[in-house]
Amino acid sequence: MILEKISNSQQYISHHLNHLQLDLRTLKIIKPGTISSHYWVLNIDSIVFSLVLGSFFLILFYIIGKKITLGIPSKLQTAIELIFEFISANVKNMYQGNNSLIAPLSLTVFVWVFLMNLMDLVPIDFIPFCSEKMFNLPAMRIVPSADINITLSMSLGVFVLILFYSIKIKGFIGFFKELTLQPFNHPVFFIFNFILEFVSLLSKPVSLGLRLFGNMYAGEMIFILIAGLLPWWSQCFLNVPWAIFHILIITLQAFIFMVLTIVYLSMASQSHES
Numbered sequence: 001m002i003l004e005k006i007s008n009s010q011q012y013i014s015h016h017l018n019h020l021q022l023d024l025r026t027l028k029i030i031k032p033g034t035i036s037s038h039y040w041v042l043n044i045d046s047i048v049f050s051l052v053l054g055s056f057f058l059i060l061f062y063i064i065g066k067k068i069t070l071g072i073p074s075k076l077q078t079a080i081e082l083i084f085e086f087i088s089a090n091v092k093n094m095y096q097g098n099n100s101l102i103a104p105l106s107l108t109v110f111v112w113v114f115l116m117n118l119m120d121l122v123p124i125d126f127i128p129f130c131s132e133k134m135f136n137l138p139a140m141r142i143v144p145s146a147d148i149n150i151t152l153s154m155s156l157g158v159f160v161l162i163l164f165y166s167i168k169i170k171g172f173i174g175f176f177k178e179l180t181l182q183p184f185n186h187p188v189f190f191i192f193n194f195i196l197e198f199v200s201l202l203s204k205p206v207s208l209g210l211r212l213f214g215n216m217y218a219g220e221m222i223f224i225l226i227a228g229l230l231p232w233w234s235q236c237f238l239n240v241p242w243a244i245f246h247i248l249i250i251t252l253q254a255f256i257f258m259v260l261t262i263v264y265l266s267m268a269s270q271s272h273e274s
Contacts, residue, residue, distance in 0.1 A: 012228040016124060017221075018139040019147065020045040020131075032139045045140050046147040053115040053144070057108070083111070087258070094262045097269045102262065105161075110258040113154075113212065116145040117250030120219050121243055124227050145216040145253075148209070155209035158261050162204065166268040204264050208257065215253050219246055 018032035024040040064080050073081065087107045095102050119142045128140040144150045166175045179197045180190050226238050 009228045013224055015139065016128070016141070016224045016228070019043040019141050020137055020139050029138065043141075043147055043149055045142065046144045046150050049119065049142055050116065050144040050150055053119070054112055057111050057115060061111075083107070090259065091262060094259065095266045095269075097266065099165075099265075099269065102265060105265075106258050106262055109154075109261050110254050113145060113257050114251060114254035116143065116150070117216055117253055119143045120146070120216060120223065120246060120250060124223050141220075143216060143220050145212055146220045148213045148217075151213040151216075152205070152209035154212075154257075155205040158208060158264060159205035162201075162264050162268045165265060169269050204260075208260055208264075212253055212257055215249060219249055 015032060020043070021030040021036070022028070022042045022044050023030050023036070024042060025038070029044075030036065030041065061080065064077055068077060084107070087110060088103060091103045091106055122142060127142045131137040131140045141147070166178075170178065179201070180194050182193055182197060184193055222242060223239070226235055226242070230238065
């Protein structure tokens with residue numbers, strides 16, 4: 001077995017940083033450590049865990065929504081109601097406009113990202129060991145938000161909504177004027193304004209995705225380093241405090257991703273008169 005053959009810390013850390021990858025050209029699993037020379041590769045583990053967690057979120061909220069009561073609520077219903085009120089309050093404070101999509105989108109983004117981040121608290125060897133024993137899989141990473149492909153894909157979806165509402169509310173001409181007549185409202189600065197605003201526009205999805213990826217990758221890396229470099233009997237003295245502190249990080253990162261989504265869409269929905 002692969003985990004049993006690991007003889008030193010370097011191999012251990014390297015193994016846990018490998019994704020379960022599928023070569024779309026041959027439809028075969030890529031061996032860990034193999035460098036792909038093309039782009040037709042999927043990180044199967046990140047995609048599967050993202051879909052499973054998203055489905056869990058939808059099913060759970062659907063079931064609770066069907067069983068909601070006006071009497072004494074259950075603990076789970078109370079928790080979900082608190083999340084709803086929290087999201088609603090933030091949307092009302094930050095989004096200037098009336099859009100029925102923003103609140104559900106914000107709720108989905110917050111809970112989905114939180115669940116993906118929460119996978120970082122699962123013991124680092126548990127699921128890779130189980131997947132290897134039961135399915136003979138060579139690698140398995142279980143934190144989708146520590147995969148840059150997942151975070152940039154989510155931010156790309158937000159970027160598409162930014163463009164959609166910018167053009168829908170301002171019109172194509174208004175959106176083009178916003179790119180070319182700000183911040184300097186003079187034809188002489190047409191090219192300068194366009195370059196400045198275009199870079200600013202592209203930086204939104206890039207920064208949104210990289211911020212989440214960087215923080216979650218760093219958190220996952222610390223767990224791997226603790227497990228790979230320290231003897232088993234001393235790991236709990238660092239793992240437990242870091243896990244407790246990491247609960248704050250995973251919640252904060254989900255909140256930041258949601259807040260920036262609301263702010264960017266609010267900015268896209270504001271019409272500027274030139």
